[in-house]
Amino acid sequence: MEVKRELTPEIGDGDGPKGNREGVPDSEFPSVRTTVKTEEDNTIASITSPAKKKRKPLGPGSVLSRSLQERGIRGPASHPSTIPTLPNTTTDTSPVPDHLAHHLRVLFIGFNPGVQSARRRCHYGNPGNHFWKCVVGSGLTGGVGVTCDDDKLCPRLYGLGFTNIISRSSPSVATLQKSEYSAGVPPIVAKLVTHRPRVVCFVGVKVFEAFWEGVQGACRETEADGSAINRRPLPASRKFQLGLQPKSIHYAPRRRPTPVDGPAERDTDSKDETTIKEEEETLLFVMPSTSGRVVHYTRADKLAFFVRLREVADRAVRAGGAA
Structure with missing residues (x-):
């Protein structure tokens, strides 16, 4: 017996930012079809079961989004670029300075x-x-x-x-x-x-x-x-x-x-005093x-x-x- 599983194409892929399915009916979500082929009579039976629903992201037309807009608050879905990017002031290749002194222990x-x-x-x-x-x-x-x-x-x-x-x-x-x-x-x-x-x-x-x-x-x-x-x-x-x-x-x-002032231990082997x-x-x-x-x-x-x-x-x- 041969079992084959196929996933029907997603409807709404590419529509809206990042594949947002806002407004797509539940019936149009992808489904999984399992095909069973028997060796005895060479017949094929197909069983179609609905795929598990994925949580819909917050979109500009949702109830919560409209509520936020009425209160003057812009939701992240309609304004994805409102988060500021802080400049990176350090890099991984920044050298670490030496810490030296004369006659260290x-x-x-x-x-x-x-x-x-x-x-x-x-x-x-x-x-x-x-x-x-x-x-x-x-x-x-x-x-x-x-x-x-x-x-x-x-x-x-x-x-x-x-x-x-x-x-x-x-x-x-x-x-x-x-x-x-x-x-x-x-x-x-x-x-x-x-x-x-x-x-x-x-x-x-x-x-x-x-x-x-x-x-x-x-x-x-x-x-x-x-x-x-x-x-x-x-x-x-x-x-x-x-x-x-x-x-x-x-x-x-x-x-x-x-x-010039003060005693010093001179190098007696040297001509330069x-x-x-x-x-x-x-x-x-x-x-x-x-x-x-x-x-x-x-x-x-x-x-x-x-x-x-x-x-x-x-x-x-x-x-x-x-x-």
Whole structure:
């Protein structure tokens, strides 16, 4: 037995705005016809049943619409364009500004801003991201509650800075290209040379891998300008453990004029007695991404990395003097 269902064409389709059937009699609504064909006698029987009525939209001729018009109120069906469109003042590609300072306790380097971070113009702005909860829970802010809206205050109040290896926003890091990672390394190196943080924390393994691959070439370029990171090679193998890395960044000696009034520690090895030499280093710390999409590490696992990071930063500050 063969069963065939057919829907008769709608009457009134295209009449009025958006196919409004205002004024079409109920009998003209579409119906469903079921055709049954039997194999024994090859006869065909048709059963026609009315289709379920759809609720009619409010039209200019309805009782409610006429009542509204008598009271001077225009209904939405007769004036569909009366709702104003507000201008969009922000875009998903808006860059999130860096928040940096000299000798930060920790400089966090992330992938790139997510869509919500770009809209709010703050770092780690997605409510599902564990970053700020871990920052507070680890004691990096001394127990003071902070959110992404406070990121601009963190360099001055807590010695925490923020930047990204890629500046453009995207819904997911999966859309980022390898060329973008490579292009982001020299600007990161320049920021390190300028600000010389005690610790750099790479928030995401791939961020550190991109830095690892590109840093030696970037260092050669900046050293030609006279102020760059010393080429102390990183381990040849790309395999590494999360947490504090065995190699640190040692900067080329930076010379600055000796103050005219007041004592200064002079560089006795240099013939130029008007300069002093500063030797500094930056420790490297790697942790998994704090995104809520990263399920390989629980929030408690991520918090443990932040606690270790605080301990490393505290030791670095004590060893290098107050920031």
